[in-house]
Amino acid sequence: MTQARLLLPQRVAPGEVVKARLLVAHPMETGYLQDLAGKTIPRNIIRELSCEYGGRQVFRVEPSSGIAGNPLFEFCFRAQFSGELLVRWVDDEGRVGQLRQSLRVQPAA
Amino acid sequence: MHPGQSLARMRSSLCALWLLLLPLLVVAQQRVLPLDQLRSGLHFAGSDVRALQADEFGNPGQLALQRGEQRWSEAVGPASKSCFQCHGGVAQSMRGVAARYPAVDARSGRLLNLEDRIAQCRQVHQQGPALVLESEDLLALSLYVTRASAGLPLRVEVSGPARAHLLEGERLFMQRRGQLNLACTHCHDQNQGRRFYTDALSQGQPNAYPLYRLEWQKLGSLERRLRSCLVGVRAELPDWGALEMRQLALYLGWRGAGLPVEAPAVRR
Numbered sequence: 237m238t239q240a241r242l243l244l245p246q247r248v249a250p251g252e253v254v255k256a257r258l259l260v261a262h263p264m265e266t267g268y269l270q271d272l273a274g275k276t277i278p279r280n281i282i283r284e285l286s287c288e289y290g291g292r293q294v295f296r297v298e299p300s301s302g303i304a305g306n307p308l309f310e311f312c313f314r315a316q317f318s319g320e321l322l323v324r325w326v327d328d329e330g331r332v333g334q335l336r337q338s339l340r341v342q343p344a345a
Numbered sequence: 346m347h348p349g350q351s352l353a354r355m356r357s358s359l360c361a362l363w364l365l366l367l368p369l370l371v372v373a374q375q376r377v378l379p380l381d382q383l384r385s386g387l388h389f390a391g392s393d394v395r396a397l398q399a400d401e402f403g404n405p406g407q408l409a410l411q412r413g414e415q416r417w418s419e420a421v422g423p424a425s426k427s428c429f430q431c432h433g434g435v436a437q438s439m440r441g442v443a444a445r446y447p448a449v450d451a452r453s454g455r456l457l458n459l460e461d462r463i464a465q466c467r468q469v470h471q472q473g474p475a476l477v478l479e480s481e482d483l484l485a486l487s488l489y490v491t492r493a494s495a496g497l498p499l500r501v502e503v504s505g506p507a508r509a510h511l512l513e514g515e516r517l518f519m520q521r522r523g524q525l526n527l528a529c530t531h532c533h534d535q536n537q538g539r540r541f542y543t544d545a546l547s548q549g550q551p552n553a554y555p556l557y558r559l560e561w562q563k564l565g566s567l568e569r570r571l572r573s574c575l576v577g578v579r580a581e582l583p584d585w586g587a588l589e590m591r592q593l594a595l596y597l598g599w600r601g602a603g604l605p606v607e608a609p610a611v612r613r
Contacts, residue, residue, distance in 0.1 A: 239411060243402045261408040263562065272479070305562030306405040 240335045242323060248315045248341045256295075258309040258323060260285070260333070266301040280328045287311070289339070290319035315341050376600075377534065378548065383604045385552055386612055389538070389545040394559070398611040406488060406557045406609025409481075409564045413489025416482055421473030428486070431470065435493040443491035444499050444606050447595045449506045456510050456591045460487050460555075460566055478585050484555045484564040491555065491608040498605055499552050501598035514596025517589055523580030529593075544613070549574075551597040553610035560613065567594050 239261035245254050260282070267279025279301065287295040294313040323335040387395060398404055417435065420427045432438040446459040457465065463486050464476040476483040503511045518529045532541065533549035540546070554567035561569075568590045575582055583589055 239408055241402065241407060241411070257402055259403060259405065259408060261412075304559070306408055308403045308405075 240323065240333065242321065242335055242337045244321070244337065244339050248339065250316060250341050250343075252315050252341075253312050254315045254339075255310060255312050256287070256321070258287070258311075259306065260309070260325065261306055262325075262327065262333075264299070264301070264303055264305040264307060278328075282307070282325050282327050285309070285323065285325035288322045288324075289313060289315075290317060315339060317341055376602075378600065380603045383550065383601060384537075384548050385550055385604060385607060386547045387553070387607065387610065389547040390612060394611055394613055398607075398609075404557070404609055404611060406564065406611065409485045409488050409557070410492060410609055412481065413485035413487075413492075416486050417489055421467070422471040424472065426471050428466075428471075435490055439490045439493040441494050441497050443487075443494040443608075444497050445501060447510075447591045447598065448502055449510070454506065456507070456588060456595065458566075458568070458591050458594055459490065460484070460568075461586070461591075463487055463490065479566060479569060481564070484566060487566070488555050488564060488609055491606060494606045495608045496605050498603045499598055499601050501595055501602065503595070503599050507595065510592045510595050511599055513589070514592035514594070514599075517593045518596050518600075523575065523578035525578040527578045529574070548601070549597060550601040550604055551594060552601055552604040553607035553612070556607075556610035556612055558612050567597075 241259045243257040248254050262282055263280060264282065265277050265280040267277070269277055271277050281301050281303070282299050284296070284298050286293055286297075295309075295311040297309065299307060318339060318341045320336055320338045323333075323337075325333045327333075387398065390398075398406075401407070416428070418427050418429045420430070443459055446462065447456055448462075449455070450457045450462070450465070453465075455461075460476075460478060460483055464478070464483060467473050467476045476486070501507070521528045521531075529549060532546050536546050537548045538545060551567050554570065555564050557564050558570070568585070571590055571593060572582055
């Protein structure tokens with residue numbers, strides 16, 4: 237099961253730079269740790285995570301094993317229009333996660 | 346007067362005093378820590394950990410709450426029953442429940458913590474796939490139920506059948522163990538607030554479990570935290586689900602009675 241939360245501002249004016257906060261549920265296993273029974277857990281981290289806004293990439297990250305489990309990302313982009321944000325990520329096991337959320341931009345007064 | 350005589354008199358008067366006090370000790374065990382001196386583990390945490398716990402979006406426990414909410418309303422088992430179908434929303438039905446655990450189960454007579462209770466409900470009433478201790482789903486459900494008691498004071502039941510468990514829990518708290526030969530009380534009563542390497546020694550309060558621990562990178566139960574302490578003093582670990590861990594948790598609950606429940610909590 238893949239899980240994530242994305243926080244966007246409620247009211248956005250056209251052309252405003254908005255901050256997105258993204259929390260992804262992922263163990264980010266480094267490959268150096270053992271489970272409760274003492275068995276080594278194979279490395280499994282998010283290889284690549286990207287966010288598209290209206291079809292254009294606004295954020296992309298390739299986290300290393302130095303990033304904590306359940307990572308929190310923050311990034312900014314310019315909101316020109318109402319549209320959908322699509323977050324996608326893939327990990328070492330090849331599991332793909334995805335989250336869609338729409339951003340509403342207030343009409344210009 | 347002969348010195349031996351006065352000593353004997355003193356001894357007998359001390360004995361009399363003990364006999365007078367004894368029923369008091371047995372009937373109304375005094376608080377170890379006065380109510381106004383109770384400190385949640387959060388008090389001993391660094392500012393970054395406190396900021397993460399206070400962050401309503403970034404707190405990683407929020408992911409577990411989300412998961413718990415899904416599990417709560419998900420139908421499982423042959424009868425296809427969900428938690429929600431019997432209990433309704435947690436905000437009303439589970440308010441204050443987490444603050445009362447561990448508790449003696451009326452039907453089986455066993456001392457159960459909240460995770461045990463949820464797993465039992467799954468087994469007996471839903472007859473669904475077993476919820477294993479420390480599994481993500483069980484911890485998520487436990488946190489979701491605990492969330493409904495956030496801010497309410499801990500108040501475990503210690504009379505009746507729970508009495509013997511409380512006394513045993515107290516004994517375990519005071520018992521030296523492990524290669525370091527330390528008891529819980531040595532760190533968490535006698536040296537609380539002082540430094541142990543880079544960590545401040547907390548009071549060992551149970552009011553925020555299950556919680557997200559940065560060292561674990563995930564949610565964990567009070568039982569797992571107690572096991573960490575046992576590893577720390579290099580003591581033998583009891584089996585998962587051992588009664589002694591629940592008795593210790595009951596004693597901790599009684600010792601911290603009045604401390605508000607925190608959920609979702611974060612610790613280092």
